[in-house]
Amino acid sequence: MRLSKTFVKTLREAPKDETARNGALLVRAGYVHKEMAGVYDYLPLGMRVIEKIKNIIREELNKIGCQEVLLSTLQNPEPWEKTGRFDDQEVDIWFKTELASGGILGLAPTHEEPMTNLLKTYISSYKDLPLYVYQFQTKFRNELRAKSGILRGREFLMKDLYSFHTSEEDLDKFYEEVEKAYDRIYARVGLGDCTFKTFASGGIFSKYSHEYQTILPVGEDTIYYNSDKSLVFNKEVFNDEVLKEFGVSKEDFEETTAAEVGNIFKLKFKYSEPLGLRYIDEENKPQTVYMGCYGIGVSRLMGVIAEKFADDKGLCLPESVAPYKICLVGIGENGVKKAEEIYQGNEETILFDDRDKRPGEKFADSELIGLPFRVVVSDKTLDEDAVEITERKTGETRKISFEELSRIVEGR
Amino acid sequence: MRLSKTFVKTLREAPKDETARNGALLVRAGYVHKEMAGVYDYLPLGMRVIEKIKNIIREELNKIGCQEVLLSTLQNPEPWEKTGRFDDQEVDIWFKTELASGGILGLAPTHEEPMTNLLKTYISSYKDLPLYVYQFQTKFRNELRAKSGILRGREFLMKDLYSFHTSEEDLDKFYEEVEKAYDRIYARVGLGDCTFKTFASGGIFSKYSHEYQTILPVGEDTIYYNSDKSLVFNKEVFNDEVLKEFGVSKEDFEETTAAEVGNIFKLKFKYSEPLGLRYIDEENKPQTVYMGCYGIGVSRLMGVIAEKFADDKGLCLPESVAPYKICLVGIGENGVKKAEEIYQGNEETILFDDRDKRPGEKFADSELIGLPFRVVVSDKTLDEDAVEITERKTGETRKISFEELSRIVEGR
Numbered sequence: 001m002r003l004s005k006t007f008v009k010t011l012r013e014a015p016k017d018e019t020a021r022n023g024a025l026l027v028r029a030g031y032v033h034k035e036m037a038g039v040y041d042y043l044p045l046g047m048r049v050i051e052k053i054k055n056i057i058r059e060e061l062n063k064i065g066c067q068e069v070l071l072s073t074l075q076n077p078e079p080w081e082k083t084g085r086f087d088d089q090e091v092d093i094w095f096k097t098e099l100a101s102g103g104i105l106g107l108a109p110t111h112e113e114p115m116t117n118l119l120k121t122y123i124s125s126y127k128d129l130p131l132y133v134y135q136f137q138t139k140f141r142n143e144l145r146a147k148s149g150i151l152r153g154r155e156f157l158m159k160d161l162y163s164f165h166t167s168e169e170d171l172d173k174f175y176e177e178v179e180k181a182y183d184r185i186y187a188r189v190g191l192g193d194c195t196f197k198t199f200a201s202g203g204i205f206s207k208y209s210h211e212y213q214t215i216l217p218v219g220e221d222t223i224y225y226n227s228d229k230s231l232v233f234n235k236e237v238f239n240d241e242v243l244k245e246f247g248v249s250k251e252d253f254e255e256t257t258a259a260e261v262g263n264i265f266k267l268k269f270k271y272s273e274p275l276g277l278r279y280i281d282e283e284n285k286p287q288t289v290y291m292g293c294y295g296i297g298v299s300r301l302m303g304v305i306a307e308k309f310a311d312d313k314g315l316c317l318p319e320s321v322a323p324y325k326i327c328l329v330g331i332g333e334n335g336v337k338k339a340e341e342i343y344q345g346n347e348e349t350i351l352f353d354d355r356d357k358r359p360g361e362k363f364a365d366s367e368l369i370g371l372p373f374r375v376v377v378s379d380k381t382l383d384e385d386a387v388e389i390t391e392r393k394t395g396e397t398r399k400i401s402f403e404e405l406s407r408i409v410e411g412r
Numbered sequence: 413m414r415l416s417k418t419f420v421k422t423l424r425e426a427p428k429d430e431t432a433r434n435g436a437l438l439v440r441a442g443y444v445h446k447e448m449a450g451v452y453d454y455l456p457l458g459m460r461v462i463e464k465i466k467n468i469i470r471e472e473l474n475k476i477g478c479q480e481v482l483l484s485t486l487q488n489p490e491p492w493e494k495t496g497r498f499d500d501q502e503v504d505i506w507f508k509t510e511l512a513s514g515g516i517l518g519l520a521p522t523h524e525e526p527m528t529n530l531l532k533t534y535i536s537s538y539k540d541l542p543l544y545v546y547q548f549q550t551k552f553r554n555e556l557r558a559k560s561g562i563l564r565g566r567e568f569l570m571k572d573l574y575s576f577h578t579s580e581e582d583l584d585k586f587y588e589e590v591e592k593a594y595d596r597i598y599a600r601v602g603l604g605d606c607t608f609k610t611f612a613s614g615g616i617f618s619k620y621s622h623e624y625q626t627i628l629p630v631g632e633d634t635i636y637y638n639s640d641k642s643l644v645f646n647k648e649v650f651n652d653e654v655l656k657e658f659g660v661s662k663e664d665f666e667e668t669t670a671a672e673v674g675n676i677f678k679l680k681f682k683y684s685e686p687l688g689l690r691y692i693d694e695e696n697k698p699q700t701v702y703m704g705c706y707g708i709g710v711s712r713l714m715g716v717i718a719e720k721f722a723d724d725k726g727l728c729l730p731e732s733v734a735p736y737k738i739c740l741v742g743i744g745e746n747g748v749k750k751a752e753e754i755y756q757g758n759e760e761t762i763l764f765d766d767r768d769k770r771p772g773e774k775f776a777d778s779e780l781i782g783l784p785f786r787v788v789v790s791d792k793t794l795d796e797d798a799v800e801i802t803e804r805k806t807g808e809t810r811k812i813s814f815e816e817l818s819r820i821v822e823g824r
Contacts, residue, residue: 005477005479006479033530033533035483035484035486035487035488035526036486036488039484039486039488040484041481041482041483041484041526041530042481042482043481044479044480044481047480047481047482050482065417067417067418067456068456068459069453069454069455069456069459070453070454070459070462071447071453072447072451072452072453072567073485073550073552073567074447074448074451074507074552074566074567075447076447076448092512093512095486095509095510095517096509096510097507097508097509097519098507098508099554099566100504100505100554100555100556101556101557105507107509107519114447114453118445118453121445127768138485138550140485140486142511142512143512144512144513145513154486154511155484155485155486356539
C-alpha cells in the first residue's frame with residue numbers, strides 16, 4: 001500500500017477525551033477513528049489488523065472442527081425471557097430499540113440464547129452431536145463509562161464459539177481442545193508468554209470458569225499467580241476456601257493487573273434447559289444437550305496488543321498481526337526510484353511511504369505506525385548496493401543486500 | 413465439507429410466515445435461519461455465499477483503487493442533525509436507542525453522514541484527493557413490513573462506497589469507473605445478462621441517479637426498457653418530459669418488474685456542504701469536496717441470485733457464488749469408500765454427503781441445495797472406472813473418468 005494513497009494521516013495529537021494509551025496511539029497512527037466513547041471506526045490499517053487476528057482465530061478453530069455462522073444483532077426478546085436475561089435488572093448493559101410494527105427488540109450483547117434457540121431446529125438426535133459453532137459478531141453493550149480505548153467498547157467485535165454435546169465427558173474433552181487452540185492463538189498473536197489461563201467464578205452448573213488474562217499495567221482485572229504461573233486466580237476467587245481446595249498458600253502468589261482476552265465456560269444445562277434444547281438418545285429417550293461457550297474479544301485483543309508492545313515512540317506490532325511487514329522510505333531521487341522498484345509486486349507486505357515529506361517526519365511516522373521493520377534506500381546505501389533495515393522492536397539498524405531484503409519481504 | 417459434520421439439515425417445510433421463494437428455499441436448504449421478519453442468521457452454507465459475493469466486490473473495487481474501512485453501527489445524532497436526517501419525519505426507518513449515560517443514538521441505516529464527517533479529519537489539501545473508501549457493513553432499517561425474504565431486510569449487509577473529489581470532472585470520471593466495475597461484478601455473480609443500469613430520480617444536485625435493476629418476477633420495482641435494453645427507466649422517471657429529453661417515445665419501451673441490486677449517485681455537495689467537508693486548493697483557497705456514493709446490497713444480491721435461478725426442485729447457484737462446486741454422493745460400500753478418497757484434500761470444493769440416508773433423499777437434497785454439479789460414485793460407475801456427473805442447471809447426466817473429475821474439481 002502507498003501511504004500517499006491511503007487517507008491515513010498520522011495525527012500529532014490524540015482526541016482530548018482519549019485517555020487510554022491504546023486508543024491514543026491507534027488514533028494517532030491512523031488505525032482507528034473515535035466516533036464516541038467506546039465506539040470506533042476501523043481505518044484501512046486497523047481493518048488489516050482485525051482481519052489478521054480473525055484469520056488466526058478462524059484457522060485454529062477450523063482445525064478443531066468448528067463451523068462459522070453469523071447470527072443477527074436484532075434480538076427477539078422471547079428466548080431471552082426464558083432465561084430471565086431480557087430484564088434490565090438482570091443484564092444491565094442492554095441497548096434496546098422499538099420495532100416500527102410494534103414491540104421491543106434488543107441489540108445482542110452476547111448470543112447464548114439465540115444460538116441455543118437456533119440449534120433447536122438442527123439438533124434432534126444424538127447423531128447430530130457434537131457440534132461446534134462460532135461467529136465473529138459485533139456486540140453492543142450499554143456501558144455507563146467507556147474510557148479504555150478499544151479495550152472496552154460499547155460496540156466491539158467478538159468471536160464467540162458454542163459447543164453442544166451428549167455428555168459431560170464429551171464437553172470436558174472438547175473444552176481441553178479449545179484450551180489448546182486458545183494457547184496457540186495467543187502464541188500466534190504474540191501474547192503467548194504473558195497470557196495465562198485463570199480461574200474465575202463459575203455459575204449455577206460449574207464452580208469455576210476460566211479466563212485468559214494478559215498481564216498489563218492498565219488491565220482492569222487483578223490476578224494472583226504462583227512462581228511458574230501454572231496456577232493463576234482472578235481476585236474474585238482468590239480466597240481462603242479456594243486456596244485450601246487447591247492446597248496452596250497465599251504467600252506463594254504475586255498480585256498484578258491484567259486484561260481479560262478470552263473466557264471459556266462449561267455452561268452444561270444453563271441455557272439448554274430453559275430453552276428446551278434436547279436430543280433423542282440411542283435408547284430413544286429425550287435428553288438435554290450439554291453446552292460450552294468460548295469467547296475472544298477481537299477488537300479488545302487488538303487493543304491489548306497495541307498497549308502491550310507500545311513504547312514512547314509509538315506502536316510496535318508483532319509481525320503476525322501488523323498490517324504490513326515493512327515501512328519503506330526512499331531518500332533522494334535515486335533512493336525513491338529504487339524504493340518504487342522494491343515496492344512493485346509487494347503491495348501486501350510493504351507500506352511504501354511515498355509522501356512528499358521530509359525523511360525525519362517519515363521516520364517518526366514509521367515508528368508511530370509500528371510495523372516490524374523500516375527499510376531505507378538512499379544514495380548512501382545504494383553506494384554499497386544495499387538497503388538499511390531497522391527492527392522496530394530493538395531499534396537495531398544494519399545494512400543488508402537486495403537479495404536478503406527479498407528474502408525478508410517474501411518471508412523465506 | 414462433510415454434510416454429516418455440518419448442522420445443516422434440509423427442512424421439508426419452510427417457516428409458515430416465509431412467503432418469499434428466496435427466503436423459503438434458503439431456509440429449507442440450510443443457508444439461512446429466520447429470526448423474525450426481515451432478520452436472518454447466516455448458516456455455514458450461507459456464510460460461504462456471502463463471503464464469495466463480498467470477495468468478488470472487494471476485488472473489483474480494489475482494482476480501481478478503493479480502500480476498505482469499517483464504520484460503527486451506533487450513530488451520534490450530531491452529523492445527522494446537520495443534514496436534517498436524524499429527524500424521523502425525514503428518515504422514517506431509524507432504529508433508535510438510548511445511551512445509559514444519557515442521550516439518543518441511532519443504528520446506521522446508511523453511512524453518508526458519518527463517512528463525510530470522518531473524512532474531515534483526513535482531508536485538508538487537494539493533495540489528499542481523490543479518495544475512494546468503502547465498507548461492508550450491516551445496515552438497520554425499521555421497515556413496517558418485511559416479507560421479501562432476504563430481498564428486504566430490517567438488518568442486512570451492504571457494501572457502500574464513497575468517493576471524494578476536487579472537481580465535477582473528476583467525479584464524473586470515477587463514476588464511469590464504478591459503472592464498469594459494477595458491470596464486472598454483476599457479470600461475475602451470474603446476473604450480467606439480466607441486470608441493467610436504470611435511470612432513477614436524482615436529488616438536489618443531480619437530475620438522475622442510476623440504479624442497477626435485475627429483471628425478476630417478484631421484484632418490487634417496475635422498469636421500462638427499449639429493445640436492446642440500452643435505455644432503461646425506473647417507473648418514477650418514466651414520463652413524457654423525460655422521454656422527450658431522451659428523444660424516445662413510449663411505444664418503444666416494455667414494462668417489467670425488477671429488483672434493485674445496486675445504485676450509484678452523484679452527491680456533489682449534498683453532504684459535504686452541510687457537514688463542512690472542505691479542502692485547500694492549489695491557490696490556497698478553501699473549496700467544498702465533491703462526493704459520490706455507490707451501494708450494493710450484498711445479502712439482497714444473494715436473495716436475487718437465489719430467486720432468479722431457482723426451479724421447482726430448489727436452488728441453482730452459479731459456480732462463482734455457490735458455497736461448493738460439487739455435491740458428492742457415494743452409493744454402496746465401494747462407492748462410499750471411493751467417494752471418501754475423492755473428497756480427501758478437496759474440502760473447499762466438495763460438499764460430501766456422507767450422511768446415513770437413502771440415495772433418493774440425498775439426490776433430492778442435492779437438488780434443493782443447488783450446487784453446480786452432483787457427482788455419484790457407485791458399483792455401477794466403478795465397473796466403468798467412472799463417476800456420474802449431473803449438471804444442476806440442465807439436469808444433464810454423463811459418465812466421466814476420474815481424471816476428468818480431477819480437472820473439474822481443480823478448475824483446470
